[in-house]
Amino acid sequence: MDFEDTPELAVFRSEVRDWLDxxxxxxxxxxxxxxxxxxxxxxxxxxxxxxxxxxxxxxxxxxxxxxxxxxxxxxxxxxxxxxxxxxxxxxxxxxxxxxxxxxxxxxxxxxxxxxxxxxASAEDVWCQLFSEPSAGSDVAGLRTRAEPDGDNWILNGQKIWTSGAQYSDYGVVLTRTDPTVSKYRGLTLFMIDMRQPGIEIRPIRQMDGGQHFNEVFFNDAVVPDAYRLGEVGGGWTGALTVLMSERLAISGIQPTGFPQFLELVKSLEINGQPIARDPIVRERLATWYSQYAGLQAANKRMITAVAKGGIAGAEASLGKLVGAVMNQEIANFACQVFGQAGIIQDDSFSPEQGHFQHSVLFSPGVRLAGGTDEVMRNILAEQVLGLPQEPRADKGMAFQDIPTGNS
Ligand SMILES: Cc1cc2nc3c(=O)[nH]c(=O)nc-3n(C[C@H](O)[C@H](O)[C@H](O)COP(=O)(O)OP(=O)(O)OC[C@H]3O[C@@H](n4cnc5c(N)ncnc54)[C@H](O)[C@@H]3O)c2cc1C
Structure with a gap:
């Protein structure tokens, strides 16, 4: 594909630049x-x-x-x-x-x-209520129940790791409506008003000091049937739409840490010597540059597919996996280069305004959010390399018959 802007897109780009400036x-x-x-x-x-x-x-x-x-x-x-x-x-x-x-x-x-x-106008903020204490990677194993009550549904259960729930007006929530069928077939997806008495939100403090996500408890929370997304029992199809969109959204904003590392290598001197002369730093820079360039190329391939009316494929999982690992490795390496100063988290003192110290603490979460490294590898193995699917012990079983720690 030709990546030069068409005349119409060039006009749009300059409008965007002017407005952002x-x-x-x-x-x-x-x-x-x-x-x-x-x-x-x-x-x-x-x-x-x-x-x-x-x-x-x-x-x-x-x-x-x-x-x-x-x-x-x-x-x-x-x-x-x-x-x-x-x-x-x-x-x-x-x-x-x-x-x-x-x-x-x-x-x-x-x-x-x-x-x-x-x-779209940020009047309302939304969150995604999928993960539960015993259902993260295997989100179809979730246990939050939704039971019909006239024109409403009544929700009971618990979600966890819900980003931004404390700011949210609404959420999209995946629930179990039928435990007597297989785990994928008994799910239903709803929109839910987060500002109601049946919902309790408890923030979780992270190791970087922030409070990005929450536990969310439903105690007879009410959802009108008009807020159902898709068929009763058809929630897995809706959930896949959310998860595929999530992977695409993440791959667009996935931090790699490479541009910051390049700036650091260009600017930092230790004991009067530019770190760019250090052979270990140069070797790392070359490795991460090649990965970064590969990601850029994969991203362009994805853009080409989308521009031709297709959908983003496995490139989104590849970008998430490689970018998230690189981001954490770069942060750890940069803080080692800083020596003792690497343990000081002070934005006014640390190079790149503490970017690498912040990243050391937040980057592990980036490897989990939106699907862990192992889940990304499974997707790539099955959907790109055509390897056999993972064995599933619960295949064909009704959800209520799947053994648990309590059974
Ligand atoms: C920053 C952040 C934001 C998040 N925001 C949200 C949100 O807004 N809404 C939401 O619903 N969730 C959110 N999550 C939750 C996220 O989706 C889950 O953490 C993630 O899916 C992993 O689930 P888990 O934590 O239960 O780990 P588990 O699924 O219990 O995994 C534990 C370990 O087992 C491995 N594992 C699991 N299954 C397999 C397998 N089949 N093969 C190989 N290895 C496997 C995993 O890779 C991992 O290393 C967020 C998480 C983070 C870190």
Missing amino acids: ANAQRRTDQLFLGMEGDQAFQEAKAWYKKKSQAGFACLTWPREYGGAGLTPLHEVIWAQEVENYKTRDAHFVIGIGNCGPAIMHFASEEAKVELLPRM
């Missing part, structure tokens, strides 16, 4: 702007509203649902340009990136018109 701060550091604290949340909302009013939010969504009705290539151009600015999109990635496509596909027209424009 006028409305966002250029990145001088590479600090990860996460979702920490109420002030950060208010700033993020204000930023996203401005972006939405300017017509740059949800570029590929239809206009009637709050989008700009543009193509995936416009989205790519936006992503390429925005990378050079400090922006706060983290709170909205799960809603717009993961939940939005499933709502677009499975919700009633009435619900779409009611909820999607509010999501």
Whole structure:
């Protein structure tokens, strides 16, 4: 594919650049702007509203649902340009990136018109309620129950690791509605109002000091049947839509740490010597450069497929796996290069404003979120290399008959 902009796309790129120059701060550091604290949340909302009013939010969504009705290539151009600015999109990635496509596909027209424009303008924030204490990689093993009650469903159970639940107005929740059939067939997907008495949210503190995710408890939480996404018992299909969108959304923003490491190698001197002269640093730089270049090429292949009307394939899993491992290795290596200063987490003192120290503490989570390394390897093994599927001891069994620690 030719990666030069067409005249129309070149105009769009320059409009994006002009708008970002006028409305966002250029990145001088590479600090990860996460979702920490109420002030950060208010700033993020204000930023996203401005972006939405300017017509740059949800570029590929239809206009009637709050989008700009543009193509995936416009989205790519936006992503390429925005990378050079400090922006706060983290709170909205799960809603717009993961939940939005499933709502677009499975919700009633009435619900779409009611909820999607509010999501697109950051009026409402959404979270994804899939993982449970005993159902992460094997999310179809979840136990949160939804039982019918007239025009409503009543939910009881517990979710965990729910990013941004404390800020969310709504969530997309995967539940078990029938334990008498196989684990994949007894699931139903809903949208849920998070601001109701039947929901309790308990933040989890991470080792980097932040509170990114939460435990969420449902105690007779109420969901109207009109908020059901797809058929009763058809939740796995909806869940796959969310998970595939998640992988694609993550692969677009997956930090690799390479650009920051390159800056460090160019600028850091230790004992009056540029670290760029150190043979071990040079060897690492070359290794990570080749991986980074490979990821860029795979990403371009994915863009080409999407531009031709296809969908992102296994490249999304490859990007997630390789990028997340590289990100953690680079952070660990950089902190070793700093010597004793590597253990000081002070943004005003540390090179690259503490980026590497922050990354040492947060990068392990990036290897788990959206599917662990092992799960990515399984996907690549089965879907790309055509290797046999993993043996499944619960195949063909009703969910309620699958042995557990308690049975
Ligand atoms: C930063 C962060 C944000 C998150 N946000 C959300 C969110 O918003 N919503 C949400 O629902 N969840 C969220 N999660 C949860 C995430 O999806 C799970 O952590 C992930 O799917 C792994 O599940 P688990 O933690 O239960 O680990 P487990 O599934 O228990 O895995 C434990 C270990 O066993 C390995 N393993 C499991 N199955 C296999 C297998 N078949 N083959 C080989 N190895 C295997 C895993 O790779 C891992 O090393 C988030 C997690 C993180 C870290």
